[in-house]
Amino acid sequence: MFFSYDPKDPYNTHRVDLAIFSRPADPAANESTDWSQPNPYTGGDVGPWPLAQGLIFTRYSIDTRFQVHSQVWLQSGPGTAGTALTAPPDDCAQPAVSPDGKLIAMVCRHGQLRTADLAVAPLHLASSSIGAPVTFVSGQLVASPSFAWNGMAIAYLAPASPGGPFQLWTIAAPAPGKAGSPIQVTQNLGFDSASAPVWLGS
Numbered sequence: 001m002f003f004s005y006d007p008k009d010p011y012n013t014h015r016v017d018l019a020i021f022s023r024p025a026d027p028a029a030n031e032s033t034d035w036s037q038p039n040p041y042t043g044g045d046v047g048p049w050p051l052a053q054g055l056i057f058t059r060y061s062i063d064t065r066f067q068v069h070s071q072v073w074l075q076s077g078p079g080t081a082g083t084a085l086t087a088p089p090d091d092c093a094q095p096a097v098s099p100d101g102k103l104i105a106m107v108c109r110h111g112q113l114r115t116a117d118l119a120v121a122p123l124h125l126a127s128s129s130i131g132a133p134v135t136f137v138s139g140q141l142v143a144s145p146s147f148a149w150n151g152m153a154i155a156y157l158a159p160a161s162p163g164g165p166f167q168l169w170t171i172a173a174p175a176p177g178k179a180g181s182p183i184q185v186t187q188n189l190g191f192d193s194a195s196a197p198v199w200l201g202s
Contacts, residue, residue: 001025002035002048002055018044020057022078035078042068049095051125056085056104058093072106074128083128090133094144096196097123098151104130105145105154105173118142118156120173136171137182144196147173155185155197165190168197 004018017040023032035055038044042060049056059073059082069088072095076082086092091109098104104123109116117138122131140158143166147154154173157166167189172180 002050004044004046004048005032006044007034015041016044017042018046020045020048020055022050033078035075036082037079045073047094049097051097051101054125056095056097058095059084061088063088070109072104072130074125076128085128085130086133092119092133094196096145096147096154098147099149100151101125103147103151103173105136105147106133107142107145107156108133108135114141114162115139116142118145118154118171120154136173137169140182141193143193146196146199148199149201155199157191157193157197160184160187166193167191 002020002022005021006016006018009015017038019034019038020036021032021034023029036045039061042062045057045059047058054076056074059071061069070091070093071088072085072092074083074085091111092106094107096105102123103120105120107116108119118136119133120136121133143157145154145156153170155170158169160167168185169182170185171182
């Protein structure tokens with residue numbers, strides 16, 4: 001079980017920098033393992049996505065102009081330095097890995113505040129890298145992508161109109177560069193944009 005937790009700074013209790021921890025799912029287990037060391041004063045590391053060997057998550061940093069950037073980050077084990085899979089100017093976050101482990105979907109703002117793209121890229125775990133991202137959805141405020149159980153579609157959240165509540169959408173995604181058209185699934189609901197949809201299937 002992986003989660004984000006704020007180990008409080010005893011000298012600055014108002015500072016919140018989430019770190020990623022893991023612990024056994026057994027309720028009797030009391031020990032947690034600290035995986036990440038977040039950049040200070042950024043809010044920390046969030047959205048852990050466990051892999052067979054390692055972990056993908058969102059890491060935040062602050063540049064020399066005091067702008068906050070998000071990056072998709074890969075770590076092979078607890079306390080390791082890790083590798084950035086995306087560049088700071090792309091402002092990518094909320095990664096989701098396809099069931100076969102070959103694709104990664106993410107939300108990339110590219111410095112924008114009112115729109116965020118849904119991008120999909122090949123995931124190369126052996127070389128700790130990704131291929132060139134392809135934008136599947138643009139012009140929306142996309143959030144929280146989630147692959148279908150068979151990897152053939154992605155669900156995500158986005159408003160149907162500027163300033164509106166977040167609705168559920170899907171898009172066919174058999175491979176980068178072959179996405180279909182977005183389909184709006186809900187009409188008048190208001191979802192939490194930080195809570196990714198969960199697919200059930202067989």
